[in-house]
Amino acid sequence: MKVDIWSDTRCPFCFVGKRNFEKALQDFTQNEKVEVNWHSFQLDxxxxxxxxxxxxEYLSEIKGFPMSQIMQMHENLIQAGKNADIDFNFDDVKVSNSFKSQMLVQLAKEKGKANEMEELLFEAYFILGKDIDDVEVLSEIGEKIGFSKDEITKATQSSELKNLVxxxxxxASNLGIRGVPFFVFNQKYAISGAQPTHLFSEVLEKSWNEFAENDSKFDIIQDGNSCDVNGNC
Incomplete structure (x- = not known):
């Protein structure tokens, strides 16, 4: 069974959604038969x-809201992170374009390590305050899962990986995906947003039992917290 996930490495709800989905997948009795395929997405x-x-500071500037209001708006997100064992460190998060990091995810897919790469990029960006647009930083991340510095450097310059992103x-645009995370099960059922673990479990069971035919449209089980292309999280 196949699960496709669209995600941006600078999307906090994508980090939460990943952790909640993984908890559901771990408890799923047929988890060894589930293929998880990560897809690139850029919110901005x-x-x-x-x-x-x-x-x-970045969100305050682009939205025109005072810092105090922006921080208050993040309280539920911070709690959602804690529930998923994530300690968001927004004070230190660097404003970084995510395209190069997405190229690393594409590189990792070639060796079956996309999930590990996603996790390390999320941790680097949201917890450690790293610049995920910096090749040196990306090299350090890549080396943790077996890539050489030279491989990472070449990856960030690769026209092939750029085209894959x-x-x-x-x-995503053709499918009408406007926000992430976005999970597609067997090309039929979709979950939008960082849903709770129990919902992922239900859809895993439902998808496994039905093996639905390929379909260009989705039955969205439930909308949830996500980040959209207008910068709303």
């Missing part, structure tokens, strides 16, 4: 890396 392709601003983004 035109965003420029700016290390002078943290996550709160853009292909994923285009596919």
């Amino acid at each position: 392709p035109n965003m420029k890396t700016d290390l002078s601003k943290n996550h709160y 853009n292909k994923d983004i285009a596919e």
Whole structure:
């Protein structure tokens, strides 16, 4: 059975959704027969890396809200993170374009390590305050799962990997995906947002039992917290 996941490495709800889905998958009796396929997505392709601003300052600037309001808006997200064993560190999150990190996910897919790469990129960005647009930082991350510095450097310059990222983004657009995380089960059922673990468990069971035919449309089980292309989280 196949599960396709569209995600942006700078999307906090994608991190939460990943952890909740993994908990459900771990308890799923047929988990060894589930193929998880990560897809690239960019919430803000035109965003420029700016290390002078943290996550709160950036959102305050683009939304026009005071910092205190932005921080208050994140309280539920921070709690959702804690429930998923994530300690978000938004004070230190660097404003970084995510395209190069998405190229690393594509590289990792070739060796069956996309899930590990996603996890390390999320941790680097949201917990350690790393610049995921920096090749040196990306090299350190890649080396943790067996890639050499040279492999990572070449990956960030690869036209082939760039095309794969853009292909994923285009596919998301064609499918009408406007926010992430977005999970598709057997090309039939979809879950939008960082849903609780029990919902992922239910859809895993449902998808496994039905083996639905391929379909270009989704039956969205439930909408949930996500980040959209307008910068809303």
